[in-house]
Amino acid sequence: MQTAADVYPVLCLAGPTASGKTSLALALATELPVEVINADSRQVYADFPLISAQPTPEERAVCPHHLYGILSSDTQISAGEWRDMALAKIIEVLSRGHVPLLCGGTGMYFQTLLHGIAPIPPTDRDVRARIEDRVGREGLAALHNELCSKDPEYAAKIHPHDRQRIVRALEVLEQTGRTLSDWHKEGTASPVSGPLFVIQASLDWLMPRIEARIECMMKEGALDEMKRAFARAPDPSLPGFSSIGCAELLACARGTLTFEDALTLWIKNTRAYAKRQNTWFRGRKEARFFSPSEGKRFISEACSAWENIHSFNP
RNA sequence: GCCGAGGUAGCUCAGUAGGUAGAGCGGGGGCCUGAAAAGCCCUGUGUCAGCAGUUCAAUUCUGUUCCUCGGCA
16 A cells, blocks of 8 residues: 555656657746656667757756666666666655656656556576577477467467567566566556656658758767767667667668668658657557647646645645 | 660569469558567558550550660661
């Protein structure tokens, strides 16, 4: 049973890439003593401030920002690890009497923060590598069959081609001795609560902004940023390199893509990503949607939401 | 102007030994419990360039017109 003191209030601002989250967050900072906490799985990497569209130093100077550019490219982060870091930051911000504003585009991160995540212990990288190796030798179908007999409940939920989830399920089973579906039945209550504001922007509206942003990134040295990161850690399979744009820029640097083709591909992939984000957020029943032109409404609703929360948590 | 190769889904192309056609990409829709900017699923009727001919039947054969791309002039 949770007491009121165990509930940590937050404000959440989500939306697809290039929908204007950063500027809205800063606008809110003029009304409330906001501290922004990053809820974006790519903006945690220090080597890619430009490519992952982290707030600029000028933007960060407006109010405190947390969890941006904190990891090296070879460091893996998981949704659960992010949640633990974010929770620590939230508590810290609240202790200063400030407003934690979670801001980002990673739907799953908001999900884990607001609704919790199964308490599965971290898994060993070697275990996954071994299972991946088996996929290569025995074929995915064999491992899917294995999952069907060992954890039929979870196997029924995923597609036989879903390699990532098949491997994950077998890995958890091997390491914890419990099935994933079993783990998922554990209570996942979260001590964090607050409104989830979502910018709802159509792809038609987003596209010109995405194009402009990427062209701007190119001008501001995205290619150099990638080259520098690569010089520091010359392995594009490292976790930090999975931002959209990295593979495209790397191909350009290696000469397998022209500058123009890399740009086109980067834009295309970003569009597909924005589409997926929209699909994710659209399905959140607790979300409070607003259009990009309703920034003022967001500000006032966020302010009154915070006031309400505060009357319960003085 | 001549010779050759082509004109099939938004794009790149496959194909039909004559029975009105299919992949990839793109687009659209969706899923999502620790890699999530990841991963995965569903979704393709288009005068098969135009016209005429042969045929029960032509996108497929023949003729012709137009267009594109090479080569020769």
